Amino acid sequence: MSLSEALAEAYAAVDVSGDLYDTLEFNHPTLEAPLRFVRGVRIPGEYETITLPVPGNPAAVFTVVDFGFQRPGQDEGGTSKARIRVDNVSRVLQQALRDAISADQPFSVTYRCYSTNDVNHPEEYTGLRMSSVTVNALSSEGDLYYEEVELQSFPKRTYDLERFPALYGQ
Numbered sequence: 001m002s003l004s005e006a007l008a009e010a011y012a013a014v015d016v017s018g019d020l021y022d023t024l025e026f027n028h029p030t031l032e033a034p035l036r037f038v039r040g041v042r043i044p045g046e047y048e049t050i051t052l053p054v055p056g057n058p059a060a061v062f063t064v065v066d067f068g069f070q071r072p073g074q075d076e077g078g079t080s081k082a083r084i085r086v087d088n089v090s091r092v093l094q095q096a097l098r099d100a101i102s103a104d105q106p107f108s109v110t111y112r113c114y115s116t117n118d119v120n121h122p123e124e125y126t127g128l129r130m131s132s133v134t135v136n137a138l139s140s141e142g143d144l145y146y147e148e149v150e151l152q153s154f155p156k157r158t159y160d161l162e163r164f165p166a167l168y169g170q
Contacts, residue, residue: 003111004071008150015117017117020116021038021050021113021114021119021120022113023039023111023114024037024067024109024110024111025040025054025109025110025112026108027110028103028105028108029105030096030099030100030103035063036062037062037063038050038052039064039067040066042065048063049061049064050062052112052114052119053119065087066086067084067085068084069085069111070084081129081143081144081145082144082145083142083144084109084130084141084142085140087138092147097140098135100133106129106130108129108130109123109130110125110126110128111127111128118121127146127147128144130143131143132168
């Protein structure tokens with residue numbers, strides 16, 4: 001089952017009377033605090049930010065921007081990477097992205113989907129990294145991936161050195 005089929009099935013099984021908020025959280029060692037965005041159309045003076053809970057902060061502020069993402073795929077020509085594009089970044093994200101690009105370390109990205117029926121239990125994908133970042137005056141985009149995906153055992157444990165030292169010859 002592909003991710004889009006699984007999401008469609010999960011959404012079909014949930015009470016859909018509320019609205020859904022797709023959010024992104026960018027973090028990087030060069031940032032003072034994570035940058036948080038919620039997908040939507042910004043209305044100056046009326047709908048510019050929204051407050052949602054995140055782990056460790058029950059009232060995190062998310063800036064309303066338009067963003068899109070392409071899930072990873074596979075066809076006859078091979079695999080395609082997951083990509084993300086955030087529009088209208090000149091005010092908020094552009095300088096932070098340029099500083100982070102010069103630091104030569106990947107971004108940490110967290111995707112959350114909140115339902116207004118229960119904002120305290122969002123669907124969450126953590127541990128994503130962003131690379132191949134391009135920034136221009138209108139948007140920024142990059143590839144999303146999991147680090148060391150071959151060591152990930154979804155939805156079970158991750159095979160790391162601490163828990164499985166024999167796998168590393170120790």
